[in-house]
Amino acid sequence: MVYFDEQSSLNVKLEEQLKASLTQIVQRGCDSLGIFQGLLLHVDEDTVNILVKSSSAYPPSFKSIPSYANCSPVDNCFPVSSAKCSSAFKQWFTTYFSAEKYIRGQVHKLDGGHVCLVFINACPEQPNNLEKVALLDEWLSVTLEKFHVEKAETNQNTLYEKLQSVANVGTWEVDLITSELTWSSQTRLIHEVDENYKPTLETAINFYKEGFDRNEISRIVSHTTETGEPWSATLELVSAKGNSVWIETHGMAEMKHGKCIRLFGTCQNVNKSVQLRLELDARRKEAEAASKERGMLLSRISHELKTPLNGITGMLQAIKFxxxxxxxxxxxxxxxxxxxxxxxxxxxxxxxxxxINGEFTLKHNDFCVRSLCEDIVDVFKTKCAEKGVRLYAVLSFDEKTYVHGDAARISQVITNLLSNAVKFTAKGYISVQVTLKHQGDVPILLASVEDTGVGMSDDILSRVFRPFQNDTASASEELNGNGLGLSIVSQLVDKMGGELEVRSKVGKGTCFDIAIPIEMATLDEKSSGEIELSSEVLSVPLNILVVDDNDINRLVLGSMLEKFNYFPDEAENGEVAVQMARSRKYDIIFMDCAMPVLDGVSATKIIYQEGLMPKHGRIVAVTANTTAEDKASCSEAGMQDFLAKPVVQNDVTLQLKLTLDAKSVTV
Known part of the structure; x- marks a missing residue:
């Protein structure tokens, strides 16, 4: 029977085939020597371990026994036979093996240790017994040598498999004589097949992605088979589980008498490196495209700058003389x-x-959408009138419709679309329609700008929202503009989560439709208590100027002032307001901000720079644009307060009270 010490590493390392061979050698030795007990011992300085014994019915009874002496080599601690041992050793041997005679074979190496055959009660004085043991030693030597070789090969294969796994490299081999294809375990893992899968040359090629990759590997294999030239390629395959895998494949041919008899090579999973390379290529192309676009942008901007600069410098030189x-x-x-x-x-x-640099952010605030649109329409009434084009405006909401959104950007979108319409419309009409509808619980601001201008071809429509993509070949310099307006409109609408569509026919005109989701404003309720002005306070005279390009807005504000018997002067734009302030000292000016010719902020700066206001005088902004930036720009210009359109009586009364109080102190 074979018997192993559980604490020994040999218990783990010896294979079943070696166990059977060693048992066979020990048993054959007992039979040839005519004895009952043979042993295979593992001997070291401290212990003697019994690895194999022919019979469990005979001593020794222990798995491991103490060594005779702590010495080395083995020959010194375990003599070759009972005929050559000392009386002390014989006593030790008799104690543990219950016998006086034995023959020990040669010392052999096994897994770094020393093993030897020992036959109990075999007579060492008989020469034929020694010869038989010598033959058994040769048999044992061959068996152990075979084991060492096979174990080395196994270890090498195991190491090879581990290296394949670490590098994600698999091997393969095709015997073209037998048409047998062999895959290593790592190659199977790359193809995501189980261990029992049997590939063929045809099925292996079909793993490659259909199209270029499959055609390329077929071409490569055929070329190597015919010429014997090795190959190296990076191709994409689809695994058994449907996953895309990029591999780097290398192949070589074995030729005999000019004919290929074997193909062999490797395949390596290079998904990460290929994906990184593809990503880098994409980024490089994006960077090149961005660089080219910036270059074109700078070139066009440079061209665009020259035209207005030439107009400014040329006219200034002409004016001089x-x-x-x-x-x-x-x-x-x-x-x-x-x-x-x-x-x-x-x-x-x-x-x-x-x-485009990602530095743009929306700034939401509450504003009156009707006042915003009216201000925009008022600006374009003059421009359309100058060109002889009719302007129609339909604003489908009441005067006190407040919403929450980016007023400045919504205004910019509508303004840019109207500017584009005016630019390309020489006759006919331009219409702007703005309304507020709900899709479920979401308020949607709908705006449509339509014109009867020159229209656009399908080619221009496909690139109309790109910068500087207008029809420079056919349009005049005036019609071309700067080429950024529609691009900005598209990006602003997208930034606000909206949609933008355009319809156009050459010679018929163009229509832009936008839909922008917004929120309804949650304005705090104003105090219901009205501000009262005493008759004594109202006895102080006031010079008042109302500046607004909208006739109705001037009329509304004027009627609020007439309630207190104040009849204001009126100005339709900032330039007229400055001229009137030069000829008369006004105690309070209600100044609209968005106006043609000269806006309210610029007019306010001029009035203060020229010292046209009395010490107690007030300029109050009246506008639909109520962002923090708008308020800041008004304050920086010198405006004392800020009224949001539509204005209410109480706010106007408060401004009168503040002005009257200030003037009373200075009088």
Whole structure:
């Protein structure tokens, strides 16, 4: 029987085949020597371990016994036979093995230890017994050597498999004589098949992605089979589980008499490196495209800057030597128009770059949507009238409809679309329709800007929202503009979570439709208590100026002031307001902000710079734009207060009270 010490490493390392062979050697030795007990011992300085014994019915009874002496080598602690041992050793042997005679074979190495055959009660004086033991030793030596070789091969294969796993590299081999294809375990893992899967050359090729990759591997294999030239390629395959896997495959051919008899090679999972390379390639292309786009943008901006700058410098030079007043005014108007174009370009470039650089953020506030739209329409009434184009406006909500959103950007979207319509419409009409509808619980601001202008072809429509994509080949310089307005509109609508559509026919006109989700405003209720002005306070005279480009807005505000018997002067834009302030000292000016010719903020700056207001005088902003930036710009210009459209009587009364109180102190 074979018997192992559970504490010995040999218990783990010896294989079943070795166990059977060792048992067979010990048993054959007992039979040839005519004895009952043979042993295979593992001997070291401290213990003698019994690995194999022929019979369990005979001593020794222990798995492990103490060594005779703590010495080395084995020959010194275990003599070769009972005929050559000392009396002390014989006593030790008799104690543990219950016998006086034995023959020990040669010492062999096994897994770094020493083993030897020992046959109990075999007579060492008989030469034929020694010869038989010598033959058994040769048999044992061959068996152990075979075991060492096989174990080394197994260890090598195990190491090879581990290295394949670490590097994610599998091997394969095709015998073209037998058409047998062999895959290593790692190759199976890469293809995500089980251990029992039997590949063929055809099924292996079918793992490659259909199309270029499968055709390429078929071409490569055919070429190598015919020429014997090795290959190296990076291709994509689809595993048995449907996963996409990029592999780097290498192959070689074994040729015999000019004919390929074997193909072999490796395949390595290179998913990570390929994905990284593809990502880097995509980023490189994006960077190149962005660089090219920026280059084109800068080139076009440079071109666009030259036109208004030329108009400004040219007209200023002409004005310098002009003596006729009417001609000088005409040239000054051209210079101002060019300056407006230059400012518009600069503002558009700043908006565009902030959006594409990710620096743009929406700033929400509560505002009156009707007042916002009315202000925009008022600005474009004059522009349309100058071109002889009719402007229709339909605003389908009441005067006190407050919403929560980015008022400045919504205004910019509608303004840009109207500017585009005015620019490309020489006759006919322009209509703007704005309404508020609900989709479920979500309020949607719907706006439509339609014109009867030149229209656009399908080619222009496909790129109309890209920067500088207008029809420069057919349109005049005036029609081309700066080419950023519609691009900004598209990005603003997208930023606000809205949708933008355009319909157009050449020679028929264009229609832009936008839908922007917003929120209804939750304004705090104003105090119901009305501000009262005593007759004594109202006895103080006030010079009041109402500045607004909208006739109705001036009428509404004027009627609120007439309640107290104050009849204000009126101005339709900032330039007129400045001229009137030069000829009369006003105690309070109600100043609209968004106006043609000269806006309210600019007019306020001029009035204060020229010292046209009395010490107690107040300029109050009246506007639909109520963002923090709007309030800040009004405050920086010198405005003392800020009224949001539509204005209410109580707010106007409060401004009168503050003005009257201030004037009473100074009088």
């Amino acid at each position: 002009e003596t006729k007043d009417n001609v000088r005014i005409r040239k000054a108007d051209i210079a101002l128009h060019s300056a407006d174009r230059l400012l518009s370009l600069i503002n558009d470039v700043l908006d565009y770059t902030s959006i």
